[in-house]
Every structure is written in C-alpha cells, then in structure tokens.
Amino acid sequence: MNISRQLRGLAYQVFYGLPLPVRRHLARAISPKFLVGAVAVIRDSEAAEPGRLLLLRQPSSRGWGLPAGLLKRGELPAVGAARELFEESGVRIEPGDLRPGNPNAILHPNAANVDMVWFGWVPASTTPLVVDGGEVLEARWWPLDDLPALTWPTARLLGIYGLGPKAGELPPSVPAADAAPTRPASA
Known part of the structure; x- marks a missing residue:
C-alpha cells in the first residue's frame, strides 16, 4: 500500500x-459553489418551421438574449423559469407547461453558473409582450432563420439545442434530434 x-x-x-x-x-x-439560474426558450406556437423565438434586449448587453435569471432559494427550476419569463416579458406560462431541454442543465465555461433550460410555446399573435424599460428595454419575436446579434451566452446556449448561428456546434454527447424539445401536439 x-x-x-x-x-x-x-x-x-x-x-x-x-x-x-x-x-x-x-x-x-x-x-465548489454555483449560482443556479433558469432560462426560458419560448417559441411561437403559430409559426411555421423553423419558427420564431422570443428574445429580449437588456441595457447591460450588446445583443439580444433569452428570458432568464437566478433561482430563489428553494425555488424549483421550472417555477423560476416561468417567473423570470413573466417578470421580463409579461408572458405567462404555467411551470408544468414548460419542457426541459436535453441537457436540462448547462454549465457556463469559466464561471460558476449553471442554467436550467426550459422550452415553451405560446401564440405570438395573442400574447402581449410587456417590458419594464429598466431591466428589459425590448421584447420581440424573431424568425429563427433571421436572428439579430445575440449575446455570446445566448448564441452558445441555443447552439447546444441545435438552434441559431451556433447550431452545428453541439457537444458530442447530445444528439441534435434530442436536444431541443419539439412543439407539443396541443400547442
């Protein structure tokens, strides 16, 4: 020995x-200590493929991003994603109507942050977008094949799920067909 x-x-x-x-x-x-956040990837349930995506423009960013924020102590990730989505865009989705991404948790490189990623679908034509003008300057639906300049974390996260400009850069452990959940039949 x-x-x-x-x-x-x-x-x-x-x-x-x-x-x-x-x-x-x-x-x-x-x-190790990690901050845990929740991200909502919200798609337009009425749009034909490739579809449209809800993005936010925030004063602290040089690009568009996804509704997201830190979880409160003891808060379930889907509840946090639904809360952040409503606070930042005015879009209300029940936590049970959100579907987890695969993988559901994304570790930020060079940071102690973990994001729990949730997907949801709402009809854009009847879903009003409401922003506070402080934390979020603008919320808007963007065609997936014509996205604006994205923040680096948003482009990376969407790419993991086979969406956006970095769609071809999936980690080898996540097959592209399994990454982003497809639209539920009822949406």
Missing part, C-alpha cells in the same frame, strides 16, 4: 469521526 493511499484513508477516518454539523460545515466550505 502506498503512502498517499494510507494518508487519504486516515483523512477519511478523521473526517467521518467528526460530528455531523462540523462535517457539513467543512464540506460546504471546500465544495
């Missing part, structure tokens, strides 16, 4: 000999 294996075994014995509250405190102190 080598020395590093013995030391590791001893460290585990010491750790598991500590009281549970102390072990939890130590684990939280040394574990």
Whole structure:
C-alpha cells in the first residue's frame, strides 16, 4: 500500500469521526459553489418551421438574449423559469407547461453558473409582450432563420439545442434530434 493511499484513508477516518454539523460545515466550505439560474426558450406556437423565438434586449448587453435569471432559494427550476419569463416579458406560462431541454442543465465555461433550460410555446399573435424599460428595454419575436446579434451566452446556449448561428456546434454527447424539445401536439 502506498503512502498517499494510507494518508487519504486516515483523512477519511478523521473526517467521518467528526460530528455531523462540523462535517457539513467543512464540506460546504471546500465544495465548489454555483449560482443556479433558469432560462426560458419560448417559441411561437403559430409559426411555421423553423419558427420564431422570443428574445429580449437588456441595457447591460450588446445583443439580444433569452428570458432568464437566478433561482430563489428553494425555488424549483421550472417555477423560476416561468417567473423570470413573466417578470421580463409579461408572458405567462404555467411551470408544468414548460419542457426541459436535453441537457436540462448547462454549465457556463469559466464561471460558476449553471442554467436550467426550459422550452415553451405560446401564440405570438395573442400574447402581449410587456417590458419594464429598466431591466428589459425590448421584447420581440424573431424568425429563427433571421436572428439579430445575440449575446455570446445566448448564441452558445441555443447552439447546444441545435438552434441559431451556433447550431452545428453541439457537444458530442447530445444528439441534435434530442436536444431541443419539439412543439407539443396541443400547442
């Protein structure tokens, strides 16, 4: 048995000999921390393929982005996505009507952020868009084959799901056919 294996075994014995509250405190102190957000990819249920996508223009960005934000403590990801969608665009979708992307969680490169991605469909012609003019300057439907300049995170995220200008850059573990959920039959 080598020395590093013995030391590791001893460290585990010491750790598991500590009281549970102390072990939890130590684990939280040394574990990586992530901010968890929710992203809503909302498509026009009335548009013919390739369809239209709801995008937002925010004062802090140099391009258009998706409705998104951080989850509140204890908030379920679909609930957070529906809340952020409504707060930023005025579009109301029930959390149960959102479908998870595949993959559902996207880790941002070089950052400690994880986004839970949800897809939804609404009829654009009868769904009013309402923005506050502060956090969001403009909300608009864009044809998927003629998108405006996107923020880098938005272009990357859409590309993972086979949408937008980076559609060909899918990770090898996600088949293109399985990435973005298709429109539900009832939409």
